[in-house]
Structure formats: C-alpha cells, structure tokens
Amino acid sequence: MINYIWAFLIVIGTVAGAFTGHMQAVGDAAVEGAKEAGLLCVSLIGAYALWLGVLNVAKEAGLIETLARRMRGVVRRLFPGVPPDSEANGLITLNIVANMLGMGNAATPFGLQAMKALQALGKDRDEASDAMCMLIIINASSVQLLPLTVIALRSAAGSAAPAEIVLTALISTTVTTTVGIVAGKVWQRFSRCR
C-alpha cells in the first residue's frame, strides 16, 4: 500500500502542478524537501540520543518492566499478541504518555523502540502485526492533552481566548482515538475471519 501512496503523491502532484502552472514550484519542492528532510534528520540526532539515553536509564532501573506490569491490563486489550512479560508493553506505554504530554520529540524514539520490540516478537518479518497496526493508529489519532502549538498560533493571530479550544480539542481527540481503535479492532476481526 505504501508503494501506491508514495507513487500517488508524486504522480498526482506532478500532473496537478502541470495544470495549475506550479511546475517550477513542484520541482523546487522536491529538491528543497529532500534537503530539508536531511537537515531534519541531522537535527533529530541530538533529540533521539537524549531520549534514548533517558530511556536506557529507565530500562536499567527496571522502570520499563514496572510500567509494563502495571499497564498490562490496558495494553493487553489494545495490543493482542504481546506477551505480558514483554518489554514492548512498557515502551508502548511510554510512547503514549509522551504523546499525551505533547513531547513529540520523545514519543517518536520511544515508539520506534516499541516497534523494534514488537518486531522481535513476530514471526512474519514483512507483515505488520495487529499490535503494530494499533500502535500506529493511536499515534496518528493524536492523544495530546494540551495542543500547545495550536494555542500559540491562535495567540499569535490575535485571538481573544487562545486556549478556548482546549476542551473542544480534547473531546474531538477522544472521538478520533476511540474511532481509530474501534476501526482497527473491527478490521482485525475481519482480517482474521478471512
């Protein structure tokens, strides 16, 4: 599926660019985008090293295991097929907590470590497990409690009450996360039936 989506972006972008007369901008975007992505990665090295360092302190102190044990009940419901003693339970929990607190910088390295732990459990190296699907669905549905970037943007735009969307965003994000989980679970059952 990723192959088609990737090709779709490039082909449709090029065709649409030809129609809208944005061809120069499209060409520049490709080159600039690649350059920016490279620079982004370089700038990520520091943040990733920091968070993976902190994560390892937590791991060596046994905090990930404790967390995994505490959250086993919740994690087992959402992420089937993860053994209760797996480190993945703790890493998934940390990824979700970091997302909730808006620590996107930390959430991604935690999430990548969780993926690694989930991959180590699986038999199929090519195909996503149900737990992997669920981890990405939850990450894409946003579980952030305080949308600080949005509040800052509203404040910059001269809003009289920049933070008034906190409650509406919280309700709405509860909906997206719930719908994502339910949709994932339904698909899970459907794909098992076949």
Place this chain on the structure above:
Amino acid sequence: MQIMTQISAFFVPVFIAAIVVFGLAKKVPVYEAFIRGAKQGLDTVVRILPYVIGFVFAIRIFTASGCFDYLAAALSPILKPAGIPPEILPLALIRPFSGSAAIGMLTTMLERYGPDSFIGRAASTLMGSTETLFYTTALYYGSVGIKKTRYTIPAALVSELSGLLASVAVCRLFFG
C-alpha cells in the same frame, strides 16, 4: 493559558529528573546508562533517514502542486449538506500528510477568517485532535522493515475523518 503553559513547561525536565532519581534509588550508574542508550541515537536516525527523505519530498511535491484546493473544491458539494464548512477542508486533507504543512495552513486560515470565528475555532480543534499519518506509517514500519501495512492506513483514515466531523460538531455545540 498562562497557567497551562507554565504547567507544561514542567513536563520535560520533571520527566527526565524523575527517571534519573529513580535510577539513583535503584543504584543504577545513571550517567553510564544514559551514554549506553544515547549511543543508539545516531543509529536510529541513520536507519530512518531514507524513509524520512522519501516521504517528505513526495509530500512536498504533492502540496506544492496546489491540488489540495482542487480536491477541496471537488469535495465541498458533498460535505456542505452535512454542515461542514468547505473552508476547513484543505486543512483536513493536508493533516494526514504533513504536520508542518498543516501548521502553515492553519496559520493562513487563522489570519484569513480570524481565530475567534467559527472556522478558526473548528480548524484549531481539528488541528489539535488529529496527527500526521502517512509519514508516521512510513517511519515506524520502515524502521523495522515492515512492507505489508494491512489495515493500518484505512483504519487511521476513518479516525481522521471522524476528527473532521467531531471538530465541527463539537464547535457547533460549544460556540454555536
């Protein structure tokens, strides 16, 4: 607003300090443990680099082409009867693709329609309730070599769509 910013300023330092204190309590050589973990930082970034570049440049081509405007125009007759203002559509469409493009789009919308207008509020709510999808999928799966993504993308897209509907509905309820 002020209080929330102050509270959230505590998250990162307290999170790190709490783990360090816990490590000390458990007699872990905390600095050495940190270094052992930090060593993986470069490896992790090197592993995800091709996926980041591959997706970021493709998304940039797509957004620079201006096709979101056409997509939004094509979809608005379907969504208008459902009570969804067509002005919010470009943001809803771009959100799954790119976080930075969505921030740019929201900034433009807040300036054009005003942050305290219905569209400004609904757009802010939408922005705070969904996340990027395609980039995350490419990155997470790419980093461990997964090729078959199964139902990840369709299920997450259903969730993104529910975000559009919920944002508009909740804002109608709260702000009229």
